Amino acid sequence: MRRRLVLFDLDNTLIDRSATFTRWTAEFVSERRLHDAAAAWFADNDGDGFVPRERLFAEARIRFRLPDSVEALCATYRDRMPQLAHCRPEVLAGLADLRRAGRRVGVVTNGHPRQQVATMRYTGVAECVDGWAASVEEGVRKPARRLFEIAAARCGVASLADGGWCVGDDPTADIGGGRAAGLDTIWVRRVSEWPIGPAGAEDPPDHQVTDVVDAFAIIRAEDATEASSRSGG
Template sequence: MLALFDLDNTLIDRLDAFRRWAAEFAADRGLGSEDVAWMIELDADGSLPMSTFFTRVRERFALAESADSLWRGYRERLPQLVTCRPAVLESLDRLRLSGWMVGIVTNGMTDNQSGKIHHSGLVDRVDGWAISDAEGVRKPAPELFEIAAQHCGTTLADGGWMVGDDVEKDVAGGRGAGLRTIWIDRGLSPGLSPGADHEVTDVLDAIALLDTDL
């Protein structure tokens, strides 16, 4: 039995970490609360490419550092601000003890995403992971899901589950890879019906569903 999970805003609260990073970044440069709010809005919950984000940030605040340098600094710091709730870590432990293989499938830069996996404690709770930058392919492409399965010591031949909050990357991507899906509805798209097998509002509910031998 294979269960694959998205990372950002599924297993970890990326938005909370980003808000704390933005507050630190502003404090270090003498910026104000309105500048923090502007960065959070510009980030758009992680939907804006970070190369574009830091180009805009550098221009707005007339910073001496290059956009690439700012982005590298972000990738070094953000993983240190990421946490995974103890209840999630414990639930993943129970899932594996009950016979599941557990993996992570995530888009993003290798240093940033692997840093999050290690700093959050997830590194000890999963069997493997696939990061788009490291593998050269991005969700929703089915190849990334297959790579994740292989890193967990299995394949998608026997199916499995994908759990995530993104309708295109996680739900449609998982279905395209032959997986059943659970959508984490974060309340950002009222009335949206993504076509997942199950819809929940918290990853703990998704893990509980899997642990009932779906």
């Protein structure tokens, strides 16, 4: 039976968040006329986006003697990052194809809605999905099952009981969380090996890909299998 629900992570799954942050850093360092080492400092202290922005900018404010408040730095960052983000046309097309095939497609993301929702709107992702859930707005973070339930409901799926798919790059938040929510998982691999840890090698994803576009093909293959079964092939 075809699982209707497909949930995607946003950062470094549907969009290249790392490249976006690099663009933001270059622009910020240039505008503030900081020394060349500042870009490397931001890259080293970003924590792939997992370091709270309040902590990052509190440290940056002291290190680079920035006159702005931490609150102002966070606000301008969250406004500017979405404007620098990009989603490849083939990714948008893949999302649209899933919806045309009858899937309910959503985004489940850890982050601030001011930034994450704006990113989806600037990149066109918002127009290609049925709904989304952002952790700060909902008061719960992946890998908690509750955030997946909220995302499913926003997509018009009342329960996770019928299963579905979760696609993401984070072994714990996306793959561990998706599996705990009863979803089949596709890991968008950014490192060479499945890591050992809370969602470690003994509990790997159902599929691994190096590009989210390949995840669309895996999900669409389920439709082909179902069609073949109906036709007796």
